[in-house]
Amino acid sequence: MSWQHIRGHEALVSEFAHAFRRGRLAHAYLFTGPAGVGKRLFAVELAKTLLCERAATSDPWQACDGCASCKLVAAGNHPDLAIAGRPEDANELPIQVVRDLCQTLALKSAFGRGKVAILDDADDLNEAAANSFLKTLEEPPPQSHLILVGTSAQAQLPTILSRCQLIAFRPLPDAVVRDLLRAQDVAEGTLLERVVKLANGSPGQALALADPELWDFRGALIQAIARPPLDSVALSQQWMQFIEKAGKESVNQRRRASLTLQLLLDFLHDTLRVGVGAGPRSAEADELPLLRELAGRGDPDGMLDVIERVLEAEVQVNRYVQLVLAIEALCDALGRGLQTGTAR
Numbered sequence: 001m002s003w004q005h006i007r008g009h010e011a012l013v014s015e016f017a018h019a020f021r022r023g024r025l026a027h028a029y030l031f032t033g034p035a036g037v038g039k040r041l042f043a044v045e046l047a048k049t050l051l052c053e054r055a056a057t058s059d060p061w062q063a064c065d066g067c068a069s070c071k072l073v074a075a076g077n078h079p080d081l082a083i084a085g086r087p088e089d090a091n092e093l094p095i096q097v098v099r100d101l102c103q104t105l106a107l108k109s110a111f112g113r114g115k116v117a118i119l120d121d122a123d124d125l126n127e128a129a130a131n132s133f134l135k136t137l138e139e140p141p142p143q144s145h146l147i148l149v150g151t152s153a154q155a156q157l158p159t160i161l162s163r164c165q166l167i168a169f170r171p172l173p174d175a176v177v178r179d180l181l182r183a184q185d186v187a188e189g190t191l192l193e194r195v196v197k198l199a200n201g202s203p204g205q206a207l208a209l210a211d212p213e214l215w216d217f218r219g220a221l222i223q224a225i226a227r228p229p230l231d232s233v234a235l236s237q238q239w240m241q242f243i244e245k246a247g248k249e250s251v252n253q254r255r256r257a258s259l260t261l262q263l264l265l266d267f268l269h270d271t272l273r274v275g276v277g278a279g280p281r282s283a284e285a286d287e288l289p290l291l292r293e294l295a296g297r298g299d300p301d302g303m304l305d306v307i308e309r310v311l312e313a314e315v316q317v318n319r320y321v322q323l324v325l326a327i328e329a330l331c332d333a334l335g336r337g338l339q340t341g342t343a344r
């Protein structure tokens, strides 16, 4: 039963089941694939299976979900499962996080079923942190499993790649994303369909986008940028107010800022499409006049500059530049770029 809630990765589940039953699981894995596609969920489920106390019964591959071990894994505090990632206020994974994780992995198993360590944000390993992994990767403690969770193999140093078994997670089919959204009580309708289209096969992304307030803000944002004159000061104030409504935690504000930028990018890409006579990818029919108005104002090169500027803001938002600075600078650039056709 326990693997059944891992949706859309059935082939990987059976691959792992096969290796597990033959005692052939690797000591170190690198999971790659788009954010929000279920890699971390899969890693935790694997840890649960490995640590389950009743797993020796009929089918050891299925964790029982009832023993103390399974419950501790589900609650996130099993002593034999260590999960670490990039601290909220850091640009990279500090070497100390990796050292602590390796030390924990080397400790004696509290429940006697081995140890599992999961490292999130593995894309952000710097060279020193990656190097501090090498000893553990080369001589893994007995009965230990290490799972690195990143997005792409290209982000990893060759020293890590050559010592981990690479597992690529693919985007999920839209139908699966739609089902998962319904299971999370996202109502049927335009919002659900738009979100499925935009999420590119990532249920995590789809769920984050399925926030009606986000779409209300998007409406105001595209009105502001498509209809001159653009008041960049007012826009950045309105934008920051919306971002701050996500709560005091910086991580929530950054997540919301990033979602607004994705919606803006999507709208700008639709503008380019409309500008060359194609249909929009995700905008609704009633937004066509706005798209045409914006497309008619500048040349495609200018629009590409604006898009590049939004991409830069996205990097800044994810790289801990002060949010207000990133948004103000972007609004300035939008004000300049969308009036004159160039962002610089």
Ligand SMILES: [Zn+2]
Pocket (backbone or CB within 6 Å): 051, 052, 053, 054, 055, 063, 064, 065, 066, 067, 068, 069, 070
């Ligand atoms: Zn169990």
